[in-house]
Amino acid sequence: MLRLFEHIKNRLKGRRRERRSLSAVFGQFQHVLELNNRVLTTIASMHNKLGGSYIFDLQYLRSSRQYMVNTVRELIDAFDALAPGRYPELYVSFRSIRDKLDGELERRPVLPDIMAIPFEEIGAKDMDAVGAKSTRLGIIAETGTAQVPHGFAVTTAAYRLFMERNEILDVIKDSEEAWNSGELSAAEASGRIRSHILAGTIPSRLRKALNRELDALRRKLGDGEIRLAVRSSAWGEDGNLSFAGQYDSFLHVTPEDLHDAYRKVLASTYSPSAMEYRREYDFKPDEVFMAVSVQQMVEARTSGVAYSLSPVDPGRNSTDIAGTWGLGAPVVSGEVEVDRFVVSRDAGHAILSNSVADKALAMQGKPGGSVTMEPVPEDLRKVPCLSPEEVRLLADTAVRLERYFRKPQDIEFAFDSEGSLTVLQTRPLRIGRKEDGETPDLSQSLKRYPVLLSGEGEVAQQGVGSGPVFVAWEGRDLETFPDGAVLVAHLSSPQYAAILHRASGVITDIGSPLGHMATIAREYRVPTLLNASRATMVLEEGDVVTVDAEQKTVYRGEVRELRLHDYMRERMEETYEYRLLRRMLKLIEPLNLFDPEASNFTPQGCRTLHDIARFIHEKSVDILANIPNASASGEACPGGRLVLPVPLDLVVLDIGGGLAPECTGGLDGLKLRRTIQPDQVKSGTLHAFIDGVTLEGVWQSTPVPVDFSSFMSSMTRTFSAEAAGAKNIGQNLAVISEHYLHLSLKLGYHFTMIDCYESEDGTRNSIQFRFAGGVTGVTRRSRRARFLSEVLKTFDFSVTVKEDLVVARAKGWMARDLKRLMRILGILVAYTRQLDVSMVNDARIYEHCEEFERIVNEAVLN
Template identity: 75%
Template sequence: MNRVFDYIRTRLLPGRQRERRSLAALFSHFQRVLELNNRTLTTIASMHSKLGGGYIFDLQYLRSSKQYMVDTARELLDAFDAMAPGKYPELYASFRDIRSKLESELERRPILPDVMVIPFEDIGPKDMDAVGAKNTRLGIIAKTSSVTVPSGFAVTTSAYLLFMEHNGLGETIKGYEEAWRAGNLPAKDASDTIQALILAGTIPTRLRRALNRESDALRRKLDDKDVRFAVRSSAWGEDGALSFAGQYDSYLNVTSEGLLDAYKKVLASTFSPSAMEYRREYDFKPDEVYMAVSVQGMVQARTSGVMYSLSPVNPKMNCIDIAGVWGLGAPVVSGKVKVDRFAVSRDSGHAVLSESIAEKPLAQYGQPGGSVEMEPVPEDLQAVPSLSSEEIHLLAVTAMRLEQYFKKPQDIEYAFDQDGALVVLQARPLRIAVCDDAQSPELSDALKAYPVLLSGEGDVGQQGVGAGPVFVAWEGRDLETFPDGALLVAHVSSPQYASILHRASGVVTDIGSPLGHMATIAREYRVPSLLNASRATMVLQEGEMVTLDAEQKTVYQGLVKELKLHDFMCDRMEETYEYRLLRRMLKLIEPLNLFDPTAGNFTPQGCQTLHDIARFIHEKSVEILTDIPNASAAGEACPGGRLELPVPLDLVVLDIGGGLAPECAGGLHGLRTRRTIRLDQVESTTLHSFVNGMTLDGVWQSTPVPVDFSSFMSSMTRTFSTDTTGAQRIGQNLAVISNQYLHLSLKLGYHFTMIDCYESVDGVRNVVQFRFAGGVTGVTRRSRRAKFLSNVLKTYDFSVTVKEDLVVARAKGRVAQDVHWLMYILGVVVAYTRQLDVSMVNDAQVLEHCEEFERIVNQAISN
């Protein structure tokens, strides 16, 4: 029904454009637009604040918020349409599209672009749902940073859906997942069945052609007929607020012939037991399971590793953690090998604070047939640092650069190729929590009563205290038997334990690194973790009750109740389905894509969010109000007259509501009148402020200024755009006023000034806008005056844009007192700059006039 009304309004009532509208009615619609625009922005801010973690909300809140936003946007459209009847029908089309997408999100039917692959260089933030966070970040880095990433492309979530639909797997997989969630089927059985179905599936022709086309293009780009690929997951949720570290499979050194199979294997890993458990822990719904895939040109690495731009173990050290090994970096993140460790200062210069060089007898390399294998490292390199001092410094600089760009500490995988070039393989947010709970003397005394089983060994993955019976995860042990609250003890820190990690009270491993996947997941779950503790599986016995103090690298025998206070560590932000859905909804509500009103995308069709619609409407409604003088010239009656002034400015005032005293009632038809209005009959406080500034003693220059012939001829041959001429079209200096609004169109000599000011009861909607262009001299002197104007206006907190001699300035959200002050300053500006371009004979005079202007204003204040 709404669409029918939209069609009637925008298509079947074109005659509305010819309706005569009173200026008072037009201004009333404008006020309504401002009110609804303010309501829109307030609601957006309120919805965004719910992501801060301090609120609990449900689906009903999201539905009601969505409806409120949509209803407000619709009212805003209708109020704007009353100002410009039928002029922007495409705006309703953009609104309907956004509304439909919001409804689809709430109905768990996200709208995805109908494209199979996207090259990295074409990926932007808006493509997050189509390609996943990992691919999006690589695309952003490739486009906006000097940091090198692998060449490659993303296989989209639409391709994933096409594969599932083509093979008829959607309902089948849903059935197995429901049986598992209900406890009727073990996770491993459900996983094995689902993965087998995916691996047996066929790739649709359209997708196969897209993969072959892009892989051929990548081969040509790299000029490598035998190019190898790294095929990695980039699922929804991965590498965003959650990491999903190690939950999905990656395949390295893949040949062209093996690309399609590797793609299917990554899709199948969507339903690994640990990934299924991870999603259940964070309440991922079936409709949130979308797997995009990253296909990268394989980096044949000499050295690889992981770095954290801020140490998650001890943030107060203000250092960057770097781990490195020879060859490929997969063994580093899997926690299966010992690594070189470097702590590097985050401060300029990036001094190495500490280092630990491991014995590295084996390294992983790509094989000619397409596999990767561990190979012996030459003896003379086994104990040699895998990174030079120059490479460590470059890594530190890169880490800080990415952190600065993404505004958060980063977890970065990197490689140096055979030529020594650094390549960033992926970057994701690093989750860090700081707990300042220091041990008291009483606690130290209490700890003396408990035998110490391990002390001073290992690396901290996550600080905190955990207590429970020991569960030793020996090779091949059934993890389904892991009891809730047990302490996980393992030889290596493998991400396979992610499926039980949320149930563990703590983790201790013989081998591992705080930079591995399991440590990342432990931090997400806030599970205290001590890794690389060497003797853990030999010292800690199955079923024994122990207490882990990860911060102190100590394991006590028995349950230390005093240490259980550390369970009250830093709270984590809720990662619920409702939070994730709100984020997706806000993508259609909050982002602003329309910045510059002169840009090509500043159109109804360019509105991609409700914020865009509000922005477009606000800008265009101000333009419509600015055009009021032409509506007045058409012959409509309006109270007003010529304003008596102590300076020779022939200014006609038109009142559209409450701008003049009651005795001035009575219409003026157009501008043909000799009626005179005194300043004391003007109720508009903003016009009073402007006139006070313009008539400041000594500012208005009345004596003639000599003009050279070339400047005069230049001014005679110039043309002016319609948005800067203002009163030129009606041959008059004009002020359109109300009790809240002021529009000024001034033609002073050969330049034109337009000023718009709206003052409301709240400061949020207040706006002062200034446009200036023209002059009698050549472009150089006019540009000097424009620079002077820019410098002066910026001093008073205007945002300013300058294009040759055109100056556009705006100040928004000011309180009434500030609005009056700004209008006073603009009055001084108009008087001071009347013939200023003529005297601008050199660049030094720009600064001289800025100083003189400041002196005049300061003197007026002191008087």
């Protein structure tokens, strides 16, 4: 690794000394943007294949991997040409991700090297490590959607370690080959494999991890005996495939018997039925990994199963519940009579019907461990095992879990003696189509619902979602977002990432399927429609709507027929190729780098190919902000001093197509040779800025009184050339081309930098605005910064403020009308020139906001 660093550094050392023209730097920047856009487009295309409507093979996955790897490598090389030798660690991160992708395609899955994880530390990212069953319990625990048992997951890496240390992998391979060739029956092959697993020893590293988690569990639960439920959580189990009943679980296990129970669960991976099931669904040997869920046993008074949507009659819009006294295993296996409840899914959850059984036997835990069937006391046999309040609570929990996981759920539950509900596990529930032809015509059903939006926007994630509208206006507290609501916002901002997992749908006025929020929406599979233009004007807070993202349609009300149709759609999601694509995308699509100021925003922090593209894009914009310093001295460029009716004293440097042809030879480096008239400026964005900064009545040219304390504060402040953004403090500079504008301005005691890039199709437009400084003390400068922040947010910028420093960005569709935004920024520069002096109290912030809005409305919007 060190030799690689040295090789890269030595190879690039000579390049650092090369002098590059401004136009060459800008050309490299354009190439980086083009490659970045290609990466994002490919990621979106690959993810769309997971919608269930596409058929593809291994060749598609191999070619997609090759294209992605080649494009990202080309992107890194292009970025390295823009910033020679500055980030050699990017190559290291890239090689690591590429090797993991190759491992997936070569059937060498990369597993996190950890033996056990507590439930409260498990998130969606840990699916490969702990399986779907434990992942869902971890997510429920993290989000507080319902109560789950305390416990931990023993990982797939632990399974692999156990198999390797006990030399069982070759036994599995030989036995399965003999079974597939007909030399052994499934039962014979299973028996041979399971006997080796049951005789295996627990590796020291795994034993220490189990003991550590058991000790932590004891500390959480306090004094008293601990009993455990040891359950399977294999790859593929409780996912798109259920593996229902294929693997073993063990209840009421003592901590001393945990090792034996663990081996038994591992052995059940190779039960005859599980082997047959995997073969039927083309589950490859490299996909067989068993994680194990170790849970605190709930001392259950009542247990059972709840279906969030009736699989028998889904059109009835009901939740079905079955329960009995004691532990719930006999309910799942069908060994006992159960009480049944049919409950409305609507608010209030009215009980539509119930049937109370004669419950003669119940499963109970034995004092020394294990379980037994015992007679139910006579006075309880014909009494409902759930009260009406418990039935309604369970129905409400089931519907909330369905909304969260975006599919109907099959839930195992328990109520303890205090009436506290615990979700033991939840998995997707299959809803099949009726075979009797009674399914209503969807097109006729949809005619009953008013259409609020149709044919507008771009699909970031397909699907159907219903819920009340939550309008995320600027500054609104997102903590108030209710579970299952439809998020409606003006911008597709990554700030909504924290609530997307709770949303049933997303609609924005502005946004791109290639943006960061779209990526997160795809990760959570939230139906998402972006760039819908009028969403915030048409959709009203609190109104229930249904979003059909695939058809780009929003209906008033909850369209149950449409959601049911979506649940019953036949998707090709159970093939090996789909499962492999999902694993590949975990190395390609997730975005871990959000905040450029965060400590992980480094080459080493890049864990996916998307992270690499994000890092490069952000750093490229930063580099372009310093383009005037890019070894330009001595370069002959068109330009000169711009003649304006305000004392801006702006020098213009043209690096290609920004000035009229007659302006050639105006500058040698920054040595002035001529003046430039406004009508000679061909750059549309600079022209818009000039229109704004010279707006009549906005530029403050009269002296402004400064109190003594503010004057003394300004005298003690210093400014670096880096803060000013130009080599010579006091030099106001514009670097322009046909599609690019950089402004570096020193006006009085503050500095402003603006970078603007205009793409041909508008999807890659970007503006970055930086502001710092002032003549007064920190309080008034901070007030001006807050004023700038309020104004910029109004016009679709994302803003970061630190004391008197303001950094604002608008990208993609948020910046599609660049000329309008640049004119507003011109007005803002003129308006704020000496504004800090007047910021005598907080009220002045909002007075100036109102005044500025009035000026802009008159000058720009009308």
